Amino acid sequence: MTVRRRAALTSLFAAIVLVLSGALLTAPASAAAAASRDGVCDSGEFCYYYNSGELGSVSDFTGSVSDYGTTEPSCYDFKGAGAGQGLCVKNNAASVWNRSSQTVRVYYNSGYAGSYQDFAAGAKGNLNATLKNNNASHQFLSSTPPTGCTTDGTNTKLPTTILVYRVSLGRVDRVDFETYVKNVLPNEWISSWPAESLKAGAMAVKSFGWYWALHSTNKTSGGACFDVYDNTSSQVYKPGSATTATNSAVDATWGTRMTRGGAILQAHYCSTTTACGGWVTGDWMSQYGSRDLANAGDSYSTILNYYYDNITLTS
Structure with missing residues (x-):
């Protein structure tokens, strides 16, 4: 066999x-995320915001995620207070704050595929027209994958x-x-x-x-x-x-x-x-x-x- x-x-x-x-x-x-995800954008984390301009509920991450999931309560969700709290992150984010020390790449598709936008360490910004509310995965680029x-x-x-x-x-x-x-x-x-x-x-x-x-x-x-x-x-x-x-x-x-x-x-x-x-x-x-x-x-x-x-x- x-x-x-x-x-x-x-x-x-x-x-x-x-x-x-x-x-x-x-x-x-229970949420799929690790306990360290608390809806606060801490140093070392990559964070999505529900609204543009780093406003609304926050979803914070400490590493790469290839698929956020689409069904509550098992999906990665927005945890912070404000508009969007409790919603799944996938295809719902409008802006980011990269508080990690690495460049983070946001992808249109799951599995680190499709169109993408890079955010350098420390960068804040809105997702571009292609990726706004069309975000499906992100990857910390510590080295060439x-x-x-x-x-x-x-x-x-x-x-x-x-x-x-x-x-x-x-x-x-x-x-x-x-x-x-x-x-x-x-x-x-x-x-x-x-x-x-x-x-x-x-x-x-x-x-x-x-x-x-x-x-x-x-x-x-x-x-x-x-x-x-x-x-x-x-x-x-x-x-x-x-x-x-x-x-x-x-x-x-x-x-x-x-x-x-x-x-x-x-x-x-x-x-x-x-x-x-x-x-x-x-x-x-x-x-x-x-x-x-x-x-x-x-x-x-x-x-x-x-x-x-x-x-x-x-x-």
């Missing part, structure tokens, strides 16, 4: 178990982006890697599960994506390179689905890598022992098993070592 087929079974069996148990694999009704089929990751360095095939949309998006992981985890683990289970899941999701960012040779029928599918053929990626609990798990483990023999582990996972009993023991993790071990008091590192043989966790 191929790895892609295994990953597909992971999500399929997880869905079956959840339906039978009456549980719903949905994100709690990878293009084409390339990735800048290694076995010791996280990739900055990952190429995601948006199957239903028929296109490939280059997604900020952290944004990708944060918008996969709540679709593969249940956000209300114990924190240590979510951290174990965050490590598996990150490692699986990291591995394929380094090794994939996939191409669409049109010849476009991509690393992972956005569905059960790889891991389920849904822009705007991140939750506070899953974001915290990703943040807590972001500086840790999981390797075997010095190489990033292609971390397989599945819902239960019964669902994936034919897999080789030591090469995959049970999602529900991680929940049970966390409830018993085990740390995420203990959980990972319980399921994956001969791994090294390095901070």
Whole structure:
């Protein structure tokens, strides 16, 4: 059975178990943004304003976002007081203040695509006629981003982006890697599960994506390179689905890598022992098993070592 087929079974069996148990694999009704987003344009942040001239409600960001989402309450929204508060940022911003130390590029399309406008560090200004109320993603340009089929990751360095095939949309998006992981985890683990289970899941999701960012040779029928599918053929990626609990798990483990023999582990996972009993023991993790071990008091590192043989966790 191929790895892609295994990953597909992971999500399929997880869905079956959840339906039978009456549980719903949905994100709690909370904003997708991290807790640091408070509707105040602080030093180091890039901020959208609902109105021109830096007026109205504010939506503040500390990093790149490839898709803001379009449905409340899971979208990135305007948080500050004033006109526009609570509305989704996507296609609703009129001006910006870049209080970061990097140039920030605002794009017309999701996935850092289409027409764009650059705002230098410290700059304030209105979005131009093309981008006003037509903003779909933004990117901090600390260096020249990878293009084409390339990735800048290694076995010791996280990739900055990952190429995601948006199957239903028929296109490939280059997604900020952290944004990708944060918008996969709540679709593969249940956000209300114990924190240590979510951290174990965050490590598996990150490692699986990291591995394929380094090794994939996939191409669409049109010849476009991509690393992972956005569905059960790889891991389920849904822009705007991140939750506070899953974001915290990703943040807590972001500086840790999981390797075997010095190489990033292609971390397989599945819902239960019964669902994936034919897999080789030591090469995959049970999602529900991680929940049970966390409830018993085990740390995420203990959980990972319980399921994956001969791994090294390095901070």
